Amino acid sequence: MKILVIQQKRIGDVLTTTILCNNLKKYYPDAVIDYMCYPHCVDVLKENPNINEVIVLSPTIKKSKVKFLSFLWQIRKKKYTVVIDAYSKLESNLITLFSGAKTKISYHKGYSTFFYTDNMKRIPNGVKSELGLAIDNRLMLIKPLITDKITDYKPLLFLTEAEIEDAQKVLADAYIKVGEKPLIMFGILGSEWYKSYPFENMAKIIDFTVEKLDAEILFNYIPAQKEDALKIYNFCQEKTKAKIHFEVFGTSLRQFMGLLSQCQMLIGNEGGTVNMAKALNVPTFSIFSPSVDKETWQIFEDEKENVSIHLKDLKPEIYEQHDGLYIKEHTFKYFDEYPLELILEKLETFFKDLGY
Numbered sequence: 001m002k003i004l005v006i007q008q009k010r011i012g013d014v015l016t017t018t019i020l021c022n023n024l025k026k027y028y029p030d031a032v033i034d035y036m037c038y039p040h041c042v043d044v045l046k047e048n049p050n051i052n053e054v055i056v057l058s059p060t061i062k063k064s065k066v067k068f069l070s071f072l073w074q075i076r077k078k079k080y081t082v083v084i085d086a087y088s089k090l091e092s093n094l095i096t097l098f099s100g101a102k103t104k105i106s107y108h109k110g111y112s113t114f115f116y117t118d119n120m121k122r123i124p125n126g127v128k129s130e131l132g133l134a135i136d137n138r139l140m141l142i143k144p145l146i147t148d149k150i151t152d153y154k155p156l157l158f159l160t161e162a163e164i165e166d167a168q169k170v171l172a173d174a175y176i177k178v179g180e181k182p183l184i185m186f187g188i189l190g191s192e193w194y195k196s197y198p199f200e201n202m203a204k205i206i207d208f209t210v211e212k213l214d215a216e217i218l219f220n221y222i223p224a225q226k227e228d229a230l231k232i233y234n235f236c237q238e239k240t241k242a243k244i245h246f247e248v249f250g251t252s253l254r255q256f257m258g259l260l261s262q263c264q265m266l267i268g269n270e271g272g273t274v275n276m277a278k279a280l281n282v283p284t285f286s287i288f289s290p291s292v293d294k295e296t297w298q299i300f301e302d303e304k305e306n307v308s309i310h311l312k313d314l315k316p317e318i319y320e321q322h323d324g325l326y327i328k329e330h331t332f333k334y335f336d337e338y339p340l341e342l343i344l345e346k347l348e349t350f351f352k353d354l355g356y
Contacts, residue, residue: 001031008087011272014041025050043253047158072098132299157279167258182215187268194331203235217244291328
């Protein structure tokens with residue numbers, strides 16, 4: 001059996017979809033399983049023993065009809081027997097159609113059902129889920145192939161010993177002694193403007209964390225975000241700044257993952273960084289943007305090692321009055337509805353539950 005899994009979205013989506021590969025490899029150990037994603041997500045798939053090859057669909061290929069047709073031909077030549085399309089957009093519809101696979105699985109959408117042999121209906125938003133709908137809906141996609149009950153539903157990241165040693169060296173070179181004091185990664189910036197908790201309040205959360213735990217702090221940001229990262233840093237109290245190792249950050253996604261693996265927890269904006277922490281078994285405290293779907297991405301929340309806060313939990317009436325687009329357009333107005341005192345109170349409970 002030769003299987004292609006397609007997930008063309010962001011890091012969190014790509015990482016979460018690896019649960020399909022993990023389960024398929026367990027159920028069909030001799031299967032060849034390839035994974036198609038965009039270039040910026042490749043690093044979360046590296047070293048996964050359940051993935052044989054990562055196929056990259058680059059922007060250059062997407063923008064050229066000639067190159068895209070050539071790409072479709074290369075996919076067809078691989079002779080997949082099964083294609084699982086977790087992306088389910090026109091781009092992946094065409095890839096699936098031209099693959100020539102006998103079994104083609106995706107989510108049910110009225111306009112694309114003829115592309116697939118199996119169209120799985122998503123669990124609708126609002127349905128309570130212990131795992132999170134992001135997990136439950138993905139597991140739906142392998143039901144045509146696996147009839148047994150699935151118990152392996154947690155995405156995992158795989159680091160090499162060399163990558164872990166590299167992270168430890170980076171920390172040692174910065175005179176950070178892992179284990180002496182808590183080392184905390186802060187996801188200070190979201191992947192989009194509407195996913196970033198207001199800078200001044202984020203700084204207050206960092207101040208509170210340092211005051212309570214005397215922790216060493218790392219910021220997760222990329223060089224292009226340095227200006228915004230500095231704004232948050234400058235909002236912090238002077239005694240907090242002394243605990244922030246501002247120039248210590250991952251120069252690549254793999255190096256970031258290595259550094260994250262050495263942290264005792266991650267605090268910050270919900271998104272791909274939180275998903276990576278969970279996949280490394282690093283406890284998380286995350287703040288959801290008001291417009292991000294809570295039921296889908298509150299995965300593995302146990303109110304102890306993985307805790308989050310969402311406006312829908314605090315003021316559900318807002319979601320009865322306005323739709324998601326309106327809330328997104330007024331993101332910062334609704335971020336102001338998050339009581340900072342309540343966040344800090346919940347954060348202190350999180351610290352205590354982790355034994356600090």
